Amino acid sequence: MTRVGLLIFGVIATIGFAAIILVGLPRVALFSVTAPPELQPYDPVQQRGRHVYIANGCVYCHSQQIRNAAFTTDVLRGWGDRASVPADYVYDRPHLLGTMRTGPDLINVGVRLPNADWHLIHLYDPRSLVEWSIMPAFPYLFEEKDPEAVGPGDRVVPVRGPRAPAGKVVVATEDALALVEYLLSLRRVYPVPEVESAPGAEGVGPAAGAAGAAAARAPASGPGGRTMP
Amino acid sequence: MSRPGEAREPPGALSVPGAGLPLEEEVDIRLRADASSRRPVLVCFTTALFWLLLGSIAGDVSSLKLHLPDLLVRQGWLTFGRQRTVHLNAMIYGWASLAMLGVSLWIVPRLVHNTLRWPRLATAGVVVWNVGVAIGIALILAGINDGIEWLEMHRYLADPLLVVGGGMVGVTLLVTLLSRKVDHLYVSVWYMFGAFVWFPVIYVIGNWPTFHGVESGAVNWFYAHNALGLWLTAVGLGAIYYFIPKVLGRPIYSYQLSLLGFWGLAFFYSLNGMHHLVGGPIPTWMITTSIVASVLMIIPVLAVAVNHHMTMIGRFSALRYSPTLRFVVLGAIAYTAVSLQGMFTALREVNRITHFTQWTIAHSHVGVYAFVTFVLFGSMYYIMPRMVRREWPSERLIRWHFWLVLSGIAIYVIALTVVGVWQGLALIDPQVPFQRTVEIQRPGLVARSVAGLLLTAGHVVFVWHYWRMVRGPAAARELPPFYGVRPIVYTEPGGKP
């Protein structure tokens, strides 16, 4: 090739086309995705918790997307009763869809594990609740105080097990509480109309609708007190 | 393209084999080109090696924590979620990108038979890039990141420095390209040039702050996959196309195939990104487009593979004599392997099993390590003697480096691929409790830590060797290796013998 001009044109053209197809067209197509009425925007505490989630890299082990029941078994595994749709994520900035399941999917963890104390203990020392877990412990999201120093506004965490600090009381920091608020806000179980909310969405199809209806009749993904993910 | 004010060379003088300039003048052009790129290239390589070591340590820490999860948990900056992120960013934007900048800055002047223009701009650009990476990584350790995989570095405090610094190097290369003294642009130039145009475009799009929801996911993977294919792969292929023929002393098998390979990459690769989101809440047509584009990649990948193989055929014993070829050829094979693997795993039925598992990690390391990093090692083995004007001090250290990293990556890839498939099969079986999917990975996670330590050891050997070479005795600087076969007296650029 002798022409720098041709090279420049070709190089810019190819990335331009890709950007049009994968960025521009979706921009137009997804512009009309609106939040379902049941989905609330994150409040400031939950938003702060979302930042804590990001700051500590939770997304590198946990996904937040349920795949279509016709495609695979996310729903059967109890992680949700229907596939995720674009409308579920309108308030997510940035997305936290995730690409690894070293830990379980979390998009409905607020349904499966609605107990704040469970989460606080689990964050402080995952293996005291789930002995086979390889999740990192986050003791730095907590303070270890002398019992006399605990104030009236402090949220005491009932930790137990070999790593509980002797003679000290574990108190959650604002970050830990916010993170738990965010996790508890992860519930996407409202029904979605198949066509309107997600035109051609990978996750929604006739099977997902049927699975959703079936799950609605049976108890969904376990009672609130379950400790197993 | 006319070169203002300069008399043109007699047509074809430099582009017809065997009828070129007298050897002295050819040597002179090479020496001047190498001398002009020396400082920016050395800054690139030295800083790249710093990030290689830092990224290796972060990688080892991350790997150990996956089977020793209570290791070093008391400090936030050491948590897995930050160390892993530091590992990725240090390796991609620190090690690989800076080494690639160095390779580009060396290769382009050689390919245009002229000196690097504005080398100080290039060096400044490299420094700016380094500052950007350092800020980005420091902030990640402090818990401040943008929350997007491959784009965690702070979009206002760190990322603009990469765009500016990379832009400065790109401008240098463009000006050098425009002052070329050859008529033809060798294929490596297209790849390097493409990379320098593509990277800032995708980087700005990827970092654009207004995206949210699933669009944010689509843009994320539009960027990340194109960073792999249009930045890392492009420079990697450009380097392979240069070093294999150069060391062998025979031209690439088919120049037509190299055209097909380049434009196929440009056209199809850029549409691949959504295959990271198969099954996800993204419009089906986008994912289908990416899967189709992923499969169509067979065209450029085969073109490149055939080209490299047919150039090498019958000469694989050269790998015994040339560390450059050892690394570059294995890297080229890894490129073909990772591309075929990628096409395979983009298919929905396969993706169903491999998505979300250690398989993906193994696959990505075949690409960024067995392909890109090996090619960069090979390139550095070729370029460095021409920068410091003496040979690598120790053959033994080259061998140690090679065998440590080869065994490391082999164990890494095999272990994680195997447990990744086990993990995936377990995940899609709803009868299998999640606990099993975690426990089943453990042997692979431990093996990966062992592999990681081998890789780190190999890197330490390489960096030590590099250090010894750069700091070698001053007397050795007088002798020009590879140039002195006949009574040509080495001259300083523009000076007297």
Place this chain on the structure above:
Amino acid sequence: MLPSSLAVLVTGLFLGAIALGAFIWAWRRGQFDHLEEQAHVIFDERDYRLERPWETEAEREERRRLYGEPVPPEPGEWGGAR
């Protein structure tokens, strides 16, 4: 499903047409002439004539025929003692 497949098809054809057009334009402008020469841009005399220890006798003959007298490597250039 159909509308989205159609979108992909139409887009693909559109892109393919442009790519084909660019290719034909480049062909007409002579971009693909003298391709074999381009592969030689990277070489100088020494690259052609340097002796390589892995080459067979036939390959050395070919090299001598094409490029002239071989150039011996520097001590240690291909490994071994310097």
